[in-house]
Amino acid sequence: xxxxxxxxxxxxxxxxxxxxxxxxxxxxxxxxxxxxxxxxxxxxxxxxxxxxxxxxxxxxxxxxxxxxxxxxxxxxxxxxxxxxxxxxxxxxxxxxxxxxxxxxxxxxxxxxxxxxxxxxxxxxxxxxxxxxxxxxxxxxxxxxxxxxxxxxxxxxxxxxxxxxxxxxxxxxxxxxxxxxxxxxxxxxxxxxxxxxxxxxxxxxxxxxxxxxxxxxxxxxxxxxxxxxxxxxxxxxxxxxxxxxxxxxxxxxxxxxxxxxxxxxxxxxxxxxxxxxxxxxxxxxxxxxxxxxxxxxxxxxxxxxxxxxxxxxxxxxxxxxxxxxxxxxxxxxxxxxxxxxxxxxxxxxxxxxxxxxxxxxxxxxxxxxxxxxxxxxxxxxxxxxxxxxxxxxxxx
Amino acid sequence: xxxxxxxxxxxxxxxxxxxxxxxxxxxxxxxxxxxxxxxxxxxxxxxxxxxxxxxxxxxxxxxxxxxxxxxxxxxxxxxxxxxxxx
Numbered sequence: 001x002x003x004x005x006x007x008x009x010x011x012x013x014x015x016x017x018x019x020x021x022x023x024x025x026x027x028x029x030x031x032x033x034x035x036x037x038x039x040x041x042x043x044x045x046x047x048x049x050x051x052x053x054x055x056x057x058x059x060x061x062x063x064x065x066x067x068x069x070x071x072x073x074x075x076x077x078x079x080x081x082x083x084x085x086x087x088x089x090x091x092x093x094x095x096x097x098x099x100x101x102x103x104x105x106x107x108x109x110x111x112x113x114x115x116x117x118x119x120x121x122x123x124x125x126x127x128x129x130x131x132x133x134x135x136x137x138x139x140x141x142x143x144x145x146x147x148x149x150x151x152x153x154x155x156x157x158x159x160x161x162x163x164x165x166x167x168x169x170x171x172x173x174x175x176x177x178x179x180x181x182x183x184x185x186x187x188x189x190x191x192x193x194x195x196x197x198x199x200x201x202x203x204x205x206x207x208x209x210x211x212x213x214x215x216x217x218x219x220x221x222x223x224x225x226x227x228x229x230x231x232x233x234x235x236x237x238x239x240x241x242x243x244x245x246x247x248x249x250x251x252x253x254x255x256x257x258x259x260x261x262x263x264x265x266x267x268x269x270x271x272x273x274x275x276x277x278x279x280x281x282x283x284x285x286x287x288x289x290x291x292x293x294x295x296x297x298x299x300x301x302x303x304x305x306x307x308x309x310x311x312x313x314x315x316x317x318x319x320x321x322x323x324x325x326x327x328x329x330x331x332x333x334x335x336x337x338x339x340x341x342x343x344x345x346x347x348x349x350x351x352x353x354x355x356x357x358x359x360x361x362x363x364x365x366x367x368x369x370x371x372x373x374x375x376x377x378x379x380x381x382x383x384x385x386x387x388x389x390x391x392x393x394x395x
Numbered sequence: 396x397x398x399x400x401x402x403x404x405x406x407x408x409x410x411x412x413x414x415x416x417x418x419x420x421x422x423x424x425x426x427x428x429x430x431x432x433x434x435x436x437x438x439x440x441x442x443x444x445x446x447x448x449x450x451x452x453x454x455x456x457x458x459x460x461x462x463x464x465x466x467x468x469x470x471x472x473x474x475x476x477x478x479x480x481x
Contacts, residue, residue: 079403079438079476080449080476081403081447081449081450081476081477082403082404082438082439082447082449082450082476083437083438083439083440083441083447085434085437085438098434099434100433100434102437104437104441104442105442105443106442107442107443107444108443114442114443116441116442116443116445117441117442
């Protein structure tokens with residue numbers, strides 16, 4: 001397993017702990033149903049300037065900044081009517097150009113039914129040793145790779161043609177109303193061959209050979225129907241790997257908040273210590289950039305018909321600083337009532353400053369920010385369209 | 396032949412609502428359009444060579460789905476993004 005891996009020289013390949021406390025202004029890329037906006041802070045993260053829109057009218061599902069060159073930004077997009085594409089910026093979001101060959105499945109022989117990418121849902125930069133490599137997850141669930149900074153993409157046959165893919169995902173029929181999604185593409189910083197993916201219909205999977213083969217990694221998580229021993233069929237909403245302790249994984253699932261420490265292959269539910277009236281259902285999960293024990297979530301109402309709004313109309317983030325043993329409510333500055341928000345899985349982000357800045361965008365078009373790890377929140381933008389994604393960058 | 400494009404596509408055509416393209420079938424015309432305006436075809440036709448769900452393609456006044464539909468220089472192709480949305 002990855003945690004016992006050593007280099008040929010016998011040195012530990014544990015990831016180096018990131019240097020503490022970035023400084024300087026933050027740029028937020030706010031992707032919405034109707035285009036992309038940016039919010040840029042001053043150095044103290046106290047004032048924010050809104051700019052946009054870029055690509056007015058285009059649905060922006062995800063944006064990602066390349067930490068390797070700190071200039072490249074990719075945007076997964078489509079319009080309501082037209083086919084999907086990727087836009088690329090190599091100047092930190094100032095200008096954008098469409099990918100020459102966006103993710104697309106191979107054409108199948110006449111008479112056969114082939115898969116079609118409805119949209120790219122998730123973007124992940126590749127391993128630090130592979131500049132220019134990117135990974136994309138699509139809806140319906142598929143995995144694609146680029147070797148040229150996101151300009152051209154090829155299908156990853158190890159997943160897309162895996163003999164068990166339809167079994168894992170349920171084929172072209174999926175429980176997610178707007179199509180099954182591949183997300184949470186994670187690359188082990190110690191080993192480019194070690195990857196994970198999450199799927200809204202299917203669960204969480206691991207590859208040890210650069211995507212050539214995959215195995216489910218879902219035991220301990222509740223599935224549909226509730227069963228902690230199911231191999232696949234789960235609905236992880238967002239899974240994250242800690243950069244300083246890559247054997248530590250956190251998952252916000254449709255059925256709770258979980259943690260796993262590799263090489264163990266079983267999830268432990270850590271959301272049961274959340275207040276019962278709030279529960280541990282939600283979409284996003286954000287990890288502290290340096291402390292593997294600190295995690296933030298933004299719960300939503302998963303009772304009755306699943307309204308997916310702030311529990312009881314009282315939005316709050318919650319933080320654990322001990323790996324999920326205890327949770328603390330963070331609602332300073334947030335509306336005390338009648339605020340029925342939904343925050344999507346890619347619409348909450350953290351920066352690398354000390355203290356960590358946190359940011360989230362709602363489907364009602366508001367962006368909120370905290371300079372102090374969620375203790376106090378400030379409204380920094382509103383009247384935007386339905387927000388899908390918020391990405392924080394330090395340039 | 397003349398090709399009319401709804402506003403959805405004008406970022407590809409430098410805002411021109413009408414362009415010229417060549418071919419003897421709708422598929423060939425779309426391929427020619429893609430050579431002149433890279434990326435446009437994939438926004439209209441998916442990777443299985445089907446017209447996308449919310450796009451309509453007309454040869455003169457007839458809606459078509461089959462890219463093998465023959466066309467002549469005298470015909471007019473119209474590509475529209477659907478009016479649905481929200």
